Amino acid sequence: MHYISCSQCGKLVEIKSQYMVFCPECKRKMANSYPEWSKRHPGQDFAAYLSEVAVSETALKGVREQRRIGRAIVRGRAARRALVALGIAVVVTVLGIGGYWGWQRYNRSASIKALLNKAWQVSYYEDLGATVKFPFPLEKESAFTVDTLQRENDRLTGDSLQRQVVLGAVSRRWAEPGTVSVTASRIDYEPDFGVDRDMATRQILQTMLQENGLQGFEFFRNDYSIPNIEARSLSGSYLLGVEAFEFRALMAQYGHTVWYFMVAYPRSKPEGLLVAERFFKGILIDRQLRSPSDYKAE
Incomplete structure (x- = not known):
């Protein structure tokens, strides 16, 4: 089964x-x-329509599961547990989520429906x-730097042999009050150190959550298919002040380069999932990579 967000009322309805x-x-x-x-798309069949516009039942079940988790967080019944993250990907997640603080200064008049249309x-x-x-x-983020990521990475790994050296970092972002926040990032690591995607977040997660005012951060990971690219997907939820948010993220790795893509949206607007699915379907990784030094000065 597939669902779409009605262009009139905004509710998710099943496509019969x-x-x-x-x-x-x-x-x-x-x-x-x-x-x-x-x-508007002559020559495109129904399958293309479902792929472009609709959200699958599987994805929708993921949203409902995140809502269940979110309710437990709000009621204070979500048990604290040790989280295993995708290395520096958690850093990118929290940095991207932190941008939502700016939303509280605006009148949230925009709509996700308008964005989808x-x-x-x-x-x-x-x-x-x-x-x-x-x-x-997507606008470039000046706060996303090699030094910032290296400091957080070092706090994560401590004095262990898991330390990774960050050679290059770039991130781009778009956010609209009341709709979604979209983040796309690339991180290049020193080849001699490799890329460990499963570092524990024991030293960094709690500190970063406190610094950004986030509470009840939970996430889950799954394998994701991108041709010839190692990839994983993340889904999660968190509280910012008294407001609950959900996010979908995708991490792809090729050699010693990692890409991280995230779409976050208010839990009160589940149609944000439609934006995330549509955004992820349009991602294409360039395997003919430039050196980090080529874009560092840009």
Whole structure:
């Protein structure tokens, strides 16, 4: 089964057939139904529509599971447990999540529905070494530096032999009050040290959560398929003040380079999952990588 967010009322509804035009919830004609979508995409079949616009039942079950976890966190019943992370990926997660502090200064009038209905453009970012599909350009983050990541990595590994040397780091981000935050990052490591994706977060996680004002941070990981690229997906939830958020993330590795992509959104707006799934489907990793020194000065 597949679901879409009604263009009229914004509710997630099951797609019963390719001929479905009216929303079963609000009874109005949907602008993002397959018949309407096919007018804008001549020659594309129903399978292409589902891949581009809809969210699968499997993904939706993941959202419901995260809500269950979130409710336990809010009630204070989620037990603290040792987390095993994907190495420096947790650093990127928390750095990206921290940007939500700025949302509290705005009137959250934007909508995820409007974001989904915009034309999504394909863009190649040479510094990231990746192609992404999104309606707006991702802006470079100046706070995301080699020194910052190296300090956090050293705090994570301590004096152990797991220490990794960061050679290059770049991150781009887009965020709109009331909708989603999208982060795309690339990290290059010293080849002699390799890349350990399963470092424990014993020294860094709690400190970073406190510094960013986050509570109840939980996440889970799964394998993810990208042709010829090692990849893993993350899904999780957290509290920022009194507001609950969920996120979906994707980590890909090729050689000694790691890419990290994340989409975070308010739990009150589950249609944010549609943005995440659509964003992840448009990612293409460039295996002909430039050296970190080539983009460091840009």
